[in-house]
Amino acid sequence: MTLTCLAVDDEPLALELVCTFIKQTPFLQLAGRYTSALEALNHLHQHPVDLIFLDIQMPDLSGTDLARVLDKGQPGQGPRIIFTTAFNQYALEGYRLDALDYLLKPFNYVEFLRAANKALAYAELRQKPVEPNPALVEAEEENIFLKVEYQLVRVALKDILYIEGLKDYVKVHLQSATKPILSLTSLKALEEKLPAKKFMRIHRSFIVALDKIQSVTRQSVQIKEVNIPVSDQFKEQFNKFLSRWV
Template identity: 70%
Template sequence: MTLPTLTCMAVDDEPLALGLICAFIEQTPFLKLVGRYSSAIEALRGLHEQPVDLIFLDIQMPDLNGLELARILDRSGAKDTPRVVFTTAFNQYAIEGYKVDALDYLLKPFGYDEFLRAANKARSYAERQQPPVSIPIPVSAPEPEEEYLFLKVEYQLVRVAFKNILYVEGLKDYVKVYVLGSTKPILSLTSLKALEEKLPSRRFMRIHRSYIVSLEQIKAVTRNSVQIGEITIPVSDQYKEPFTQFLSRWTS
């Protein structure tokens, strides 16, 4: 499978820094520069006219800074929201960059080797988003590989198989994912709603404002709770109707 070229935008209010980033993009074979802007406001207008895959974004800029632009893009909820690589001279923004799901964080001054490392990270991410190629499977062929998702844990993506997930607990900006064979949950910086959209509805159900459970791992049920292992999880009124429908199928 041939990976398409990643379209890029560079945003920086310093002309020299903007020129350097654009030059780095243009000398990278799998990147294509389609926009360069000296302010985040101009970049936001440009994104409406020309969506891109990747933005190299300065943070400290007048009027609208890079973090504010990233938050606007993150809240849009669009499937084609571009990934962001922050470029800044100030390392105190690293945690804030992580909170808006930045792909990487380049501390100025940086060279082409550091830039290329971030670009390769973007390429790897794009590869994972490519739809699988449909290939007819003969009757004698083995079953397809298990399904999984990637969870952002610190500054890496961790693969977790759906079949190993017991339940998920939401804690404001974080989730705790409890898995088979481990007493310690996986802590990931994402919302419960965002994770719910990634989990297949045929295998997982949200039964509470703070909980999603694996239907395969339910050990026992009542009209107001489910038991997974030794843990009893309540069913809130907001999710009673879909749970009741599931319960009727489960007991039939």
């Protein structure tokens, strides 16, 4: 697989380095190099690419602004982005913009290649086989992919105990781990990815794995040593489930 790329940086030396690294990487193909995010955007209107190595601080249009523009067009369908910047304070913002990685200048080829490999792995993951294998489809339905830091982590559905929603994150509590997985997503977005026959939202802040419930009351469920409340908003759905316990 070959990924077509743009390199965008208003610093000539930094731009030249990224272009050199791209040409040095067999699975990357340089489709254009720009010192302006606006010029890069014009290119993308005519020639879509798979990946952008994108500086953040640039005149006219910043890298994060360009990322937001691209995300508004076709969320999740546009080119993936690897930010390149000399300022680490943009790391969280880059994460929120669903960047694949964040390279802090000055970076070397080993660091660049590590980020490029993430992009390749992501592209291969999204590529659908021409003839789906039923066994592979079934296996895929037994897992969920969560973005943890700057990588996708596969989590087995049967390993999930419950999921706790925070402000901008979710904590996924697992049977096999003492510490939960922290992922930058909303509880609602994650709820839509989970099979309804195995998981239920019982509170604005909690989704539970139905087969991990050890005991129930009208107001709560218990999973291991944790007592999780059922809020009024989800009482009707929960009572239907509870009727199967009585």
